[in-house]
Amino acid sequence: MSNRLPVDHVSGDGDDAVWRPSPGGLVAALEPIMKREDGVWIGWVGIPDAEFEPFEADGIDIRPVSLSAQDVEYYYEGFSNDTLWPLYHDVIAPPSFHREWWDAYVQVNRRFADAALEAAAPGAVVWVHDYQLQLVPKMLRDARPDLVIGFFDHIPFPAYGIYSQLPWRKQVVEGLLGADVIGFQRLADAGNFARAVRRLLGHETRGSVIEVPLGEDEGVGHRHVKTNRRGTRVRTVLAKQFPISIDAARYEELASQPEIQARAQQIREELGNPKTIMLGVDRLDYTKGIGHRLKAYGELLRDHAVDTDDITLVQVASPSRERVETYKQLRDEVELTVSRINGDYSTISHTAISYLHQGYPREEMVALYLAADVMLVTALRDGMNLVAKEYVASRIDNDGVLVLSEFTGASDELKQALLVNPHDIEGLKDAMVRAIEMPKRERARRMRALRKRVLAYDVQRWSATFFDALTHVTAEDDFGDHEIAQRPKMATDTHGQIHERGDR
């Protein structure tokens, strides 16, 4: 279950509706499990006020949830993207707190939960994705203790000092604790969550295991129920990091196609064959640090540390959440900065920044990755940042330099990138120059190590690891010693990552 479905509506309605699979890697990752276990995917089609009957796409049973125009405004644009999103990303933009948005969030979470209850066979696995649906696990558990419930948070979980601003902080934590397993991107996110649980609810936590005390007649039929060291009956919840990844083999495969390699060459030519192409690929979001990147680049041009004849920055900024005020303002700021830099430093034959406010198919993205000498990921806060991994997976030539913000989840794994603090503009400029000037041998050494990591820890491994934690119990994570039914049959299993809009 995810806020958005893994398919995009192209045209038509009713039986004539045409759907196109979203190009996200997660669909591929979950497809085998979904098919094997007779899975159902529950989510919103992305269009307000549109009703669609359940349908099948690529062998996956899709159950659309409809949202009214007001749900979209209050639940999606409001509470999800103007309250939770900025709050969970360290208040880079100020979050808005509105009670009517919260009410809509509760109602829409209820609707999603009801759809899952209808779809789920006895003992089914329900895998809920992302911050838009944090209340669903508890709603499911209250109604159906037989279900096996997983939750994966694709975005950061903030430190308690920030999280505690949320007027509904207790309800959200309780909502999540309905799950058997709560997955986070980073160890730090899981730690922040455990702290919020201790502070708000006073529950005990032991490493990744949280003990939720049960009332006298509670816990019947629940999994993971035991009596703890103090003699209290508790339900245990596993809350730990499961860093997400990409369908790395697919990126490698695309990168090895001659047409895509030819397209990469053509991109270089069309940009005037500069010595260096730097690339940024992001959803147009204030968390991505696009302004910091442009500032650093503009200063390098101003100070003649780099020359427009030798370098071009390609910035793909895919449109996102365009009706939310903070996003409108961000677009204005970014576009003003881009045109100032272009006005000041471009020449007739060379453009300082090639700015593209569009989304592109995966093939074109891979061609861009192959064409780019330097990839700039300068997010101020990012759950993972899959672009960094896509770049690495595409560089089958073991070339290219990744400049990566230490505030991304990816930086926990991609240590051989040039790690930067994007707030430190001088440091960012130094890293850009270092990347531009890096000798080929060093580039190859770093890229080989990065590729090893990304290819070994791909999205298939991620989904299998999470699914295993959810359905098997191991002694190692101390998630054992419980009253557990045999491995359940999966009836509902979903995800929330849609690449082209997705985690960029």
Ligand code: F6P
């Ligand atoms: O992972 C973050 C996330 O919000 C996903 O839940 C979502 O599918 C994606 O980014 C794109 O955002 P949106 O669905 O709001 O366009």
